[in-house]
Amino acid sequence: MTLHVVPSSTAASPAVAVTHLYRAYGSRVVIENLNLRIERGEFVALLGESGCGKTTLLRALAGLDPIDGGRIAAPRRPAVVFQEHRLLPWDTLWRNVALGLQAADARERAAAALAEVGLGDRLDDWPRNLSGGEAQRVALARALMQEPELLLLDEPFAALDALTRIRMHHLVRELVATHRPGVLLVTHDVDEAIALADRILVMRDGRIAFEHRTSGHGARSIARAELLAELGVVASHPIPA
Amino acid sequence: MSNLEQTASSVAFDAAQPSDNAVSRARKVPFEIGRRGLLLLSWLAPVVLLIVWELLAQAGWLSPQVLPAPSKVLRTAFKLAASGSLLNDLGISLLRAIGGFTIGASIGFALGILVGFSRIAEAAIDRSVQMIRAIPFLALLPLVIVWLGVGEAEKIFLVALGVAFPIYINTTLGIRQIDPKLIELGRVQGLGTLDLIRRIVLPGALPSILTGVRYALATAWLALVVAETIGAQSGIGFLAMDAREFLRTDVIVLTIVIYALIGVAADAIARTLERRLLAWHPNYGGTR
Numbered sequence: 303m304t305l306h307v308v309p310s311s312t313a314a315s316p317a318v319a320v321t322h323l324y325r326a327y328g329s330r331v332v333i334e335n336l337n338l339r340i341e342r343g344e345f346v347a348l349l350g351e352s353g354c355g356k357t358t359l360l361r362a363l364a365g366l367d368p369i370d371g372g373r374i375a376a377p378r379r380p381a382v383v384f385q386e387h388r389l390l391p392w393d394t395l396w397r398n399v400a401l402g403l404q405a406a407d408a409r410e411r412a413a414a415a416l417a418e419v420g421l422g423d424r425l426d427d428w429p430r431n432l433s434g435g436e437a438q439r440v441a442l443a444r445a446l447m448q449e450p451e452l453l454l455l456d457e458p459f460a461a462l463d464a465l466t467r468i469r470m471h472h473l474v475r476e477l478v479a480t481h482r483p484g485v486l487l488v489t490h491d492v493d494e495a496i497a498l499a500d501r502i503l504v505m506r507d508g509r510i511a512f513e514h515r516t517s518g519h520g521a522r523s524i525a526r527a528e529l530l531a532e533l534g535v536v537a538s539h540p541i542p543a
Numbered sequence: 544m545s546n547l548e549q550t551a552s553s554v555a556f557d558a559a560q561p562s563d564n565a566v567s568r569a570r571k572v573p574f575e576i577g578r579r580g581l582l583l584l585s586w587l588a589p590v591v592l593l594i595v596w597e598l599l600a601q602a603g604w605l606s607p608q609v610l611p612a613p614s615k616v617l618r619t620a621f622k623l624a625a626s627g628s629l630l631n632d633l634g635i636s637l638l639r640a641i642g643g644f645t646i647g648a649s650i651g652f653a654l655g656i657l658v659g660f661s662r663i664a665e666a667a668i669d670r671s672v673q674m675i676r677a678i679p680f681l682a683l684l685p686l687v688i689v690w691l692g693v694g695e696a697e698k699i700f701l702v703a704l705g706v707a708f709p710i711y712i713n714t715t716l717g718i719r720q721i722d723p724k725l726i727e728l729g730r731v732q733g734l735g736t737l738d739l740i741r742r743i744v745l746p747g748a749l750p751s752i753l754t755g756v757r758y759a760l761a762t763a764w765l766a767l768v769v770a771e772t773i774g775a776q777s778g779i780g781f782l783a784m785d786a787r788e789f790l791r792t793d794v795i796v797l798t799i800v801i802y803a804l805i806g807v808a809a810d811a812i813a814r815t816l817e818r819r820l821l822a823w824h825p826n827y828g829g830t831r
Contacts, residue, residue, distance in 0.1 A: 364731060379733055388728040392746040392823040401742065402732030428823050444732070 315377060317342045317452040317484025318363060324371030325358055325508075332358045334508040336372070340484040342451060347487045347499035349533060355508045356488045360454050363486065381450035381483075383458040387437035389429035389444075396425040399444045415443040418480075419473065435466035439473065446481055453483040459494065471497050492529050504532045611793040616800065619793040629782075633801065636767060636778040639695065643702025644763045648756070651707035655714025659748070669715075676708045681769055693774030698767065705766035706759040713755025717748025750821055757813040764806050 317340045325333040332355045340346050350356045361367040363374060364382045389398045396412040405411060409425070416422050419439040429437060438458055445453060455474075459467045475498060478485055489495055495502045496516060502525075504512035512532045514525055576584065593613055599605045600612030607615065623629035654672065657664040684701065691697040721744060729739045771780020779798050786794035821827035 366727060366730065379731075382728075382731045384724070384728070386724065388724055390725060390743065390746070392749070392821075393742075401729070402734050402738075430823070430825055448733070 315375075316340055317344070318374065318376045318380070318486075320359075320363070320372065320374050322372040323359070323362065323369060323374065325355075325362060325367075325369055332508055333362070336509050338503075338510065340452065340486060342484050343478075343482040345478060345485045345487070345498055345500045347489060347495035347502045348505055349489065349492060349495055349502060349529065350505035351533060352490075354505045356505045357456065359505070360456050360486065360488050363452070364454050377451050379448075379450075380452035380454050381445035381448050382454045382456065383438070383441050383445045385457045385460050387429070387432075387434075387441040389432075389437055389440055391429050394426045394428060395421065395432075395440055398429065398440060399447055401444060403447055411447065412443075415447050416440070418446075418477065419443045433466075435462055435470060438462065438470065442474065442477065446477060446483075449481065450483050453478070453485045455485065455487040455489075457489055458487075460490065467494070474498065492526060492533070495529070496525060502529060504529065506532075608790055608792055611796060615793050616796045619791075620797050623782075623794070623797070632778050632782050636771065636780070637805075639698050639770075639778065640702060640763050640767050643699040643766070644706050644759065646699065647703030647706030647763070648710050648759060650703070651710030651755070651759070652714055652752070654707075655711045655752075656718065658711075659715045659718025660744075672708075672711060676712075680704045680708075680766070684769065684773070688773070698770040698775070698778075701770045702763045702766045705762040709758040709762060710752070710755045713751045713758070714748060717751030717755075718744060720751060721747035750817075750824060750827070753813065753817050753820065756816070757810065760809040760813055761806065764802065764809065768802060 318338070319340075320336060320338040323333050323336040323338075324331075336359065338359075348356050348359070358367065360382075362369050363376070364380055389395075390401065393401070395416060396409055399412040399415050400408040403411065413422060413425055416425060419442055421436060421439060421443070429440070432440065441458070459470050462470060471494065487495070487498060499516060502514045502516065503510050504514075506512075512529075514529065516525065596605075596610070597613050600607070600610065600615070605612075611619075620629065654668060658669050658672075680701070683704070687697050687700055691700055725743050725747065726739065729743045734742060767778075768780055771778040772784055775781035775784065779801055783795050783798040786792075786798070817827050
């Protein structure tokens with residue numbers, strides 16, 4: 303087992319640099335010789351079938367699981383938004399957002415973060431009074447509170463309804479534009495990846511099998527078909543974009 | 544007597560002049576009694592029972608040696624309270640209960656936290672605790688008397704013993720039941736071990752711990768009754784035993800009533816604690 307996260311702090315350093323990452327559960331290799339570099343301000347989406355190792359990669363980057371070989375270099379501890387909001391039910395919203403923050407003005411800063419996600423008037427409300435989308439917005443505010451250089455999103459919109467999801471996409475784009483962390487979004491949703499990411503990766507058999515840089519609108523439908531093909535989805539008739 | 548009459552008359556008053564609200568509701572839904580009505584109904588049986596008991600005793604159908612009239616018990620209570628001996632004994636009993644509860648709860652809580660956190664502590668401690676717990680703690684009474692005599696130590700020890708187990712079990716359980724995903728979140732947010740315990744583990748275990756407290760309060764009371772019944776020189780239990788010598792059934796009934804009232808009060812305190820501390824919890828707190 304090697305050291306987890308190697309601190310690196312030069313100004314030009316990327317949000318995260320992964321080299322020759324190796325991870326196995328017993329004899330089953332989940333990640334093999336994976337290389338990945340995410341710049342600050344860059345939005346990377348990671349697609350892949352269930353069990354391809356994308357969640358394992360995210361957990362390794364988050365420092366939640368050990369790695370068995372290779373190197374992860376990140377300037378600081380990354381922030382994570384999970385599929386579930388993971389709000390503490392016994393804490394009010396502002397205390398949830400300020401969790402882990404050591405500051406005298408924690409409440410003011412939490413208030414600002416909540417205002418940024420449109421919940422500035424609910425500082426003292428309880429998590430149980432939130433809708434799914436609202437709870438996930440609080441989770442986003444909590445992650446961005448720490449001004450992370452790397453933001454890991456583990457299918458954070460998967461449990462939301464279609465309309466709420468679209469609103470969340472807009473919000474995330476705005477927040478990332480303001481705070482400019484490097485983002486790694488793990489998702490099953492090809493359209494979500496296209497809508498949000500600067501760069502889309504497809505993971506297969508423990509490595510990055512395909513990479514696509516999103517560009518102008520015209521390229522989108524082509525990208526979609528290509529990405530779906532990479533994911534093993536063959537469309538019998540064209541799907542409107 | 545006066546208390547009883549008051550209750551009875553207020554029942555009659557409410558039944559004769561229901562509030563406007565109740566009337567309008569009754570008009571809309573003929574079969575609905577409403578919350579107020581149900582509350583009154585729930586008090587009806589105990590009040591009727593008391594009245595019947597009083598009447599039977601007054602009529603001489605119940606020998607005062609078997610069961611004295613409620614009014615007689617009330618008079619005895621005033622007499623004993625006036626002489627100061629009732630308050631004195633009550634105070635001593637409460638002190639024993641509080642002392643034993645504090646000691647037992649501290650031990651149970653400390654062990655529970657240790658075992659809840661550490662698998663090693665669990666392996667070392669849990670089996671022994673569970674084995675001791677399998678003994679009905681009152682069965683230890685003769686042994687405890689041999690060890691500690693029949694003084695204060697024996698009484699406090701028994702109460703502490705009865706209290707420690709429910710607190711221990713529920714603390715351990717509460718810590719075990721915490722969602723590991725929240726612990727993971729704490730790590731992601733950079734919490735240290737102490738903050739993890741303070742912000743996530745203890746609040747998460749609190750509902751279970753408070754259940755243990757409620758259960759322990761009942762056990763503490765039970766332990767005290769038994770302990771005071773044997774070789775006590777003071778306390779509510781002593782009052783009962785002393786009264787038995789002189790066939791003072793009214794005093795015996797009074798002590799039973801006092802035990803019951805304090806049990807109810809203890810439970811009310813525990814419920815208030817739950818409402819206050821678990822305001823966030825949908826099953827305990829009020830809606831906001």
